Amino acid sequence: EVITLNEKKLLTGSKTEKIIEVIKAWKKIGFRHFDQIAIGHADPRYQILTKLTLAIKITSFNHTIGKTWPIPSRHHTDEYVRLVNEDMNKKRPIPAFQYSPLKDNLIDTALAGSHKIITLTPGGAKNLLADDFCRRWPINNYVELAIKLINKGYIVVISGAKSDEWILPYFSGLNIVNMVGKTDLNQLLYLFSKSDFVVTHDSGPMHLAGMTKCHLIAIFGPTNPYEKIPRRKNVYFFWNHKQYSCCPCYDGKSYAKCSDNICMKEISADDILTKISSINEESADRS
Numbered sequence: 001e002v003i004t005l006n007e008k009k010l011l012t013g014s015k016t017e018k019i020i021e022v023i024k025a026w027k028k029i030g031f032r033h034f035d036q037i038a039i040g041h042a043d044p045r046y047q048i049l050t051k052l053t054l055a056i057k058i059t060s061f062n063h064t065i066g067k068t069w070p071i072p073s074r075h076h077t078d079e080y081v082r083l084v085n086e087d088m089n090k091k092r093p094i095p096a097f098q099y100s101p102l103k104d105n106l107i108d109t110a111l112a113g114s115h116k117i118i119t120l121t122p123g124g125a126k127n128l129l130a131d132d133f134c135r136r137w138p139i140n141n142y143v144e145l146a147i148k149l150i151n152k153g154y155i156v157v158i159s160g161a162k163s164d165e166w167i168l169p170y171f172s173g174l175n176i177v178n179m180v181g182k183t184d185l186n187q188l189l190y191l192f193s194k195s196d197f198v199v200t201h202d203s204g205p206m207h208l209a210g211m212t213k214c215h216l217i218a219i220f221g222p223t224n225p226y227e228k229i230p231r232r233k234n235v236y237f238f239w240n241h242k243q244y245s246c247c248p249c250y251d252g253k254s255y256a257k258c259s260d261n262i263c264m265k266e267i268s269a270d271d272i273l274t275k276i277s278s279i280n281e282e283s284a285d286r287s
Contacts, residue, residue, distance in 0.1 A: 005024060005025055005049075006021055011045070022049060026049075026051075029049075029052075029053050031052055031054065032053055032054065033055070035055070035057070036057045037050050037055040037057070038059050038060070038083040038084050039058070039061070041061070042061040042070075059083045061079075061083070070227070072224070072227070072251070073227060074227065075228070077231070104187050104190050107187065110177045113155060115154060116153075116196040117154070117157060117195045118154050118195065118196060118199065119158070119191060119195040119197070119198045119199070119214075120157070120199050121158070121203065122136070122137070122142040122158065123160040123161065123163070123164025123180070124160065124200070124201075124204055124205055134249075134255055134261040134264070135202045135203075135220075135255075135261075136201050136203075136264070137219045137264050138265055141267070141269050142170075142199075143170050143171060143174070144269040145272055146158070146171065146174055147174065148269060148270075149276075150174065150175055150176070155177060156176045156177065157176065157178075157191065158177070158178055159180060159183065159191060160179075160181065164180050167180065188208055189208055189211060189212060192209045192214050193212040196214065197214060197215045197216075197217060198216050199217045200217075201218065201219040201220070201264070202219075202221075206228075206230070210230025214234070215234045215276075215279055216230065216235045216236070217272060217275060217276070218237040219267055220237055220241075221239070221247060221248075221267075222250050222256075222261065222264075224241075225237045225239050236275060236279075238267045238271060238272070238275075240263055240266055244263050247263050
């Protein structure tokens with residue numbers, strides 16, 4: 001049973017809007033009996049949504065209900081399992097995620113041709129409460145990579161949510177396929193599944209791309225990729241943590257104050273291009 005709420009109103013709306021959203025949740029789940037409630041968000045405000053529920057057991061990443069923040073260096077998928085089952089000694093396989101996105105004529109038409117398709121997702125890395133610019137690969141690096149890929153004959157797609165339209169002026173005049181703000185989640189999965197490569201940084205789209213079979217190249221700096229990178233084949237990441245004593249600087253809740261994310265800036269477009277070329281060469285050798 002999926003219950004949706006307006007998170008924008010819940011977290012940043014007026015006092016009245018916040019109360020209305022909480023009441024909506026209470027109407028759906030209030031006074032219902034559950035074997036267990038697992039609150040997968042570390043922000044303690046989410047606990048309010050379950051205040052009127054009756055449960056044998058309640059677990060949360062927030063320490064006030066007996067849990068801690070996700071333990072550093074553990075993969076976050078393991079930490080979510082820990083919320084539901086504390087006995088981590090019993091190894092359980094992670095179920096494969098199955099999705100069946102409908103074919104999309106807009107995407108199929110835009111990507112028609114025999115050239116390799118590379119999707120870049122330069123935005124994201126923010127939510128209603130924070131804009132974590134420090135984990136975004138610089139937009140100029142994405143533009144430089146796009147130009148180099150176009151010159152090599154690739155179809156270059158840029159994707160993102162409506163809120164990512166700020167990136168568009170940077171790609172003005174380039175022969176790219178613009179999908180920013182034009183896809184819902186299902187269409188975005190379909191776009192990634194049609195792409196030979198997806199290049200992005202630590203963000204929501206990275207996890208979505210991880211659900212498909214594309215070659216995923218992820219760029220990390222402030223966060224630890226061993227906690228977050230999708231667990232499947234054909235996933236690659238760049239992380240210059242050995243060069244900087246401040247990496248990683250994320251404690252599971254917030255980032256260190258940083259005005260110059262050099263750990264991201266120093267990963268160049270040529271680094272990514274070289275990786276893409278080597279993957280293509282390896283694939284050609286195998287075939």
